[in-house]
Amino acid sequence: MIYQLDEDLWFPDPRLADDDGCLAVGGDLSVDRLLLAYQHGIFPWYSFRDNDEPVWYCPHERFVIFPDEIHISHSMRTLLRKDKYEFSINRDFDGVIRNCSQLRINEEGAWLGEDIIKAYTELHRQGFGVSVEVWEEGRLVGGLYGVNIGKAFFGESMFSLVPSGSKLALIFLAKSFEQLGGVLIDCQLKTAHLESMGGRFISYDEYMRLISS
Numbered sequence: 300m301i302y303q304l305d306e307d308l309w310f311p312d313p314r315l316a317d318d319d320g321c322l323a324v325g326g327d328l329s330v331d332r333l334l335l336a337y338q339h340g341i342f343p344w345y346s347f348r349d350n351d352e353p354v355w356y357c358p359h360e361r362f363v364i365f366p367d368e369i370h371i372s373h374s375m376r377t378l379l380r381k382d383k384y385e386f387s388i389n390r391d392f393d394g395v396i397r398n399c400s401q402l403r404i405n406e407e408g409a410w411l412g413e414d415i416i417k418a419y420t421e422l423h424r425q426g427f428g429v430s431v432e433v434w435e436e437g438r439l440v441g442g443l444y445g446v447n448i449g450k451a452f453f454g455e456s457m458f459s460l461v462p463s464g465s466k467l468a469l470i471f472l473a474k475s476f477e478q479l480g481g482v483l484i485d486c487q488l489k490t491a492h493l494e495s496m497g498g499r500f501i502s503y504d505e506y507m508r509l510i511s512s
Contacts, residue, residue, distance in 0.1 A: 300315065300317070301317065301321055301323060302315070302322065302324070303323070303324060303325050304323050304326035304355075305325065305326070306327075308331055308332055310335065310336060310339060310341055310355065313339050313341055313357040313503070314359075316356065316357045316358070316359065318359075319356075319358075320356040320357055320358035320359065321354065321355075322341060322355050322356060322357045323341075323355040324350075324352050324353070324354050324355070325352045325353065326352070326353060326355070328343065328414060328415070328417075328418035329418075330418075330421055330422055330425055333418065333422060334422075334427065334448065336355060337446050337448055338448060338510070339357070339507075340357050340361065340485075340503065340506055340507060341355050341356065342355070342356055342357075342453065342455075343355055343356075343415070344356050344410055344487075345410055346407075346408045346409065346410055347409065347410060347411075347413075347414060347415070348409065348412075349408075356487075357503075358487075358488075359502075360500045360501070360502060360503065361500065361501050361502070361503060361505075361506040362485075362486045362487065362488060362493065362499070363483050363484060363499065363501055363506065364469075364473065364483075364484040364493065364496060364497050364498045364499075365482070365483060365484075365497070366473040366474070366476045366481050366482070366483075367477055368497045368499075369470060369473035369474070369497050370495065370496050370497040371470055375463065375467070375470065378463060378467070379467070379470070383435065384434060384440070384441075384467060385433075385434040385435075386431065386432065386433060386434070386467070386468075386471040387431070387432045388429065388430070388431055388432070389423070390430075390432050391430065391432050391442075392420065392423045392428060392444060394430075394432070394442075395430040395431070395432060395439070395442040395443065396411070396416055396419060396430070396444050396456070397416065398439065398442065398458045398460070399411055399442075399444065399455075399456035399457065399458045400412070400416060400456075402458050411456060419444065419446075419455065422446060423444075427446050427447060427448065428444065428445075428446060429444065429446070429452070430442060430443070431443050431444070431468045431469075431475075432468070433461075433464050433467050433471075435461065439460075440460040441458060441459045441461060441463075441464020441467055441468050442457065442464070442465070442468045443455075443456065443457035443458075443465060443468045443472065444456060444457075449510070449512075450481050450482040450483070450509075450510075450512060451481070451482065451483045451484075451509065452472065452481060452484045452485065453485045454484055454485060454486055454487065455487075457469065465492075466492075466496065469484075469496055470496075472484065482512065483509045483510060485506075485510075
């Protein structure tokens with residue numbers, strides 16, 4: 300059963316999501332609703348060309364990376380030692396989110412449209428949306444963005460304009476977040492790329508215990 304949201308600020312029990320994790324449709328992308336969603340492991344994910352309303356997901360198993368378990372391959376360690384790239388946090392949120400959007404904008408099911416950009420830019424303005432940037436000679440060549448609430452970072456999207464640009468951003472995020480006491484990076488969906496970086500599944504109950512700590 301997929302629940303229909305209205306203007307009131309609420310979500311159904313996330314455990315009622317279907318087998319694919321789809322929980323609800325409707326509502327809005329306001330800061331308050333997005334924060335409520337993330338605090339329960341819910342996130343918006345929908346094709347902006349095919350849907351007039353947000354669609355909300357909450358997978359029963361959660362694919363996550365623990366910052367202290369980030370896998371750094373030999374080739375990545377070699378690349379990092381070359382000091383070819385510089386890293387920053389929140390220096391160019393707009394540049395990161397728009398690069399993430401443009402690299403996928405022509406794909407079927409593309410989800411990072413102007414409504415999402417506007418919503419997460421406002422989250423950034425209010426201190427919850429976070430970007431990580433990778434620079435080469437002053438040029439933005441990779442990065443990622445997501446939402447930081449407490450000790451959890453909820454990853455949204457990443458991009459690379461050079462080989463391994465997004466991997467470098469993820470490594471920098473994990474190491475920086477670990478130093479700040481972060482406990483979990485939510486990857487939302489499993490990919491081979493993220494699995495190679497140390498991603499693994501945990502139960503929803505374990506996930507909620509960690510993001511609520």
